[in-house]
Amino acid sequence: MKIVIILLLLMLQPLAVMATSEMSGVLEVDAENELAAIAPNDFNTTINYNYENIDRHALNAPSSVEASVESLAAYLVKPTANDREKARAIFQWITENIDYNVEVFFKGGSGATNSEDVLKSKKSVCYGYSDLFLSLAKEAGLEAVRISGYGKGYGYVPGKNFTGPANHAWNGVKINGSWYLMDTTWGAGYVNGDRKYVREFDDHFFMTPPFQFIYDHFPEEEQWQLLEEPVTKQEFENLVNLESDFFNLGLKLGQKNGTISAKKQVNVSIYAPQDVVMMAGLEYADRGASAKAELDGYTFCQRDGDRYDIYVQFPAAGSYVLKAYAKRRDDPGNYDSVLKYRIDAASGDVESPGFPMTYGKFSEAGAYLFSPLEDKLKAGASYLFRIRVPGAQEVAVVSGDEWSHLASRGDLFEGNATAGKGDVGVYANFGGKGWEGLVRYGGD
Numbered sequence: 396m397k398i399v400i401i402l403l404l405l406m407l408q409p410l411a412v413m414a415t416s417e418m419s420g421v422l423e424v425d426a427e428n429e430l431a432a433i434a435p436n437d438f439n440t441t442i443n444y445n446y447e448n449i450d451r452h453a454l455n456a457p458s459s460v461e462a463s464v465e466s467l468a469a470y471l472v473k474p475t476a477n478d479r480e481k482a483r484a485i486f487q488w489i490t491e492n493i494d495y496n497v498e499v500f501f502k503g504g505s506g507a508t509n510s511e512d513v514l515k516s517k518k519s520v521c522y523g524y525s526d527l528f529l530s531l532a533k534e535a536g537l538e539a540v541r542i543s544g545y546g547k548g549y550g551y552v553p554g555k556n557f558t559g560p561a562n563h564a565w566n567g568v569k570i571n572g573s574w575y576l577m578d579t580t581w582g583a584g585y586v587n588g589d590r591k592y593v594r595e596f597d598d599h600f601f602m603t604p605p606f607q608f609i610y611d612h613f614p615e616e617e618q619w620q621l622l623e624e625p626v627t628k629q630e631f632e633n634l635v636n637l638e639s640d641f642f643n644l645g646l647k648l649g650q651k652n653g654t655i656s657a658k659k660q661v662n663v664s665i666y667a668p669q670d671v672v673m674m675a676g677l678e679y680a681d682r683g684a685s686a687k688a689e690l691d692g693y694t695f696c697q698r699d700g701d702r703y704d705i706y707v708q709f710p711a712a713g714s715y716v717l718k719a720y721a722k723r724r725d726d727p728g729n730y731d732s733v734l735k736y737r738i739d740a741a742s743g744d745v746e747s748p749g750f751p752m753t754y755g756k757f758s759e760a761g762a763y764l765f766s767p768l769e770d771k772l773k774a775g776a777s778y779l780f781r782i783r784v785p786g787a788q789e790v791a792v793v794s795g796d797e798w799s800h801l802a803s804r805g806d807l808f809e810g811n812a813t814a815g816k817g818d819v820g821v822y823a824n825f826g827g828k829g830w831e832g833l834v835r836y837g838g839d
Contacts, residue, residue: 553737
């Protein structure tokens with residue numbers, strides 16, 4: 396029996412502490428970035444705040460001011476007009492200048508974490524990042540704290556339970572009378588699959604809304620969740636693993652439980668803006684990277700209106716990790732990981748395992764395949780092909796030298812075609828001279 400989980404638009408409920416104002420929409424900030432009109436901690440209000448000058452000043456800090464915390468703080472706050480800009484200048488400088496100490500991290504130590512030592516070595520782990528932010532913030536006249544707790548960082552697998560001492564540290568800072576959360580460690584970059592540090596600034600971790608922060612940060616002290624209704628550690632462990640680009644790209648879902656129980660197949664829906672394209676992949680939950688290739692073809696991702704539907708099958712009973720990736724449609728770069736679910740499958744679908752392969756144009760065109768959805772087609776068998784391809788003038792099924800043109804009704808194309816030996820493809824003509832591949836099926 397197919398298990399269908401439709402993830403509704405419920406996730407971004409106002410779980411955080413909000414101001415009494417019920418304003419919505421966009422609050423424009425004037426050229427001087429004055430904060431008097433901004434309701435404190437109102438994350439329902441989009442604030443178009445321009446940090447360009449503050450960021451430029453922080454990034455151009457001369458080495459001469461880095462001799463001490465005092466001299467660096469004095470330099471960073473020079474052009475600032477308020478506490479928000481002070482916090483931003485400090486955040487920007489740390490994320491640009493401090494490298495993550497991967498050697499110490501993988502040896503299980505902490506290394507030098509005192510702010511003065513970190514400033515000299517320009518390298519540390521999260522405890523050093525957060526201590527340096529704390530020292531610079533205090534020197535700049537800000538009220539700040541260092542927060543310890545659990546983070547769903549490198550090596551985290553959905554469904555993992557956290558035990559023992561805290562494994563991460565970040566900061567809270569008081570701005571305009573309200574507390575905000577930020578993580579300079581994760582804002583600076585990440586450790587990749589090759590155990591190497593990659594510097595990549597991530598603005599998501601500056602003044603992150605608490606109802607987003609809780610998906611991967613659980614403080615030891617409940618008060619630093621900054622949530623109106625705090626979650627328990629077990630609830631935190633059960634939350635779906637959402638990464639920063641999930642929020643950066645404006646994705647939404649309602650199923651917050653990170654573990655899904657399934658039988659042969661499961662469907663997941665993620666709501667995405669029209670300028671975002673997505674793809675998905677499946678991995679074993681408890682095996683190494685070498686097993687990843689075994690699961691190619693067990694996910695199928697396609698857009699239907701304002702949402703992406705992800706179909707998942709399993710080769711056998713067991714535990715798996717479903718990963719979703721996304722990017723802006725006009726971004727020529729790679730897809731970025733946005734979320735992970737753990738799926739506990741009671742059985743595999745041995746009768747029709749896997750899905751067809753799609754080409755990049757399939758997602759770019761916003762195509763939607765209704766049938767057939769199996770990976771391989773039997774030679775000599777007739778199949779009903781039904782596919783929606785916005786913008787296409789013609790769509791054809793190609794098997795060897797045989798072309799079967801599908802009948803069209805608007806952007807919906809359908810018709811019967813017989814599979815020959817070998818691969819079978821679905822191609823579209825968008826008005827140019829050539830045909831572009833959309834879908835490929837394997838043969839017997």
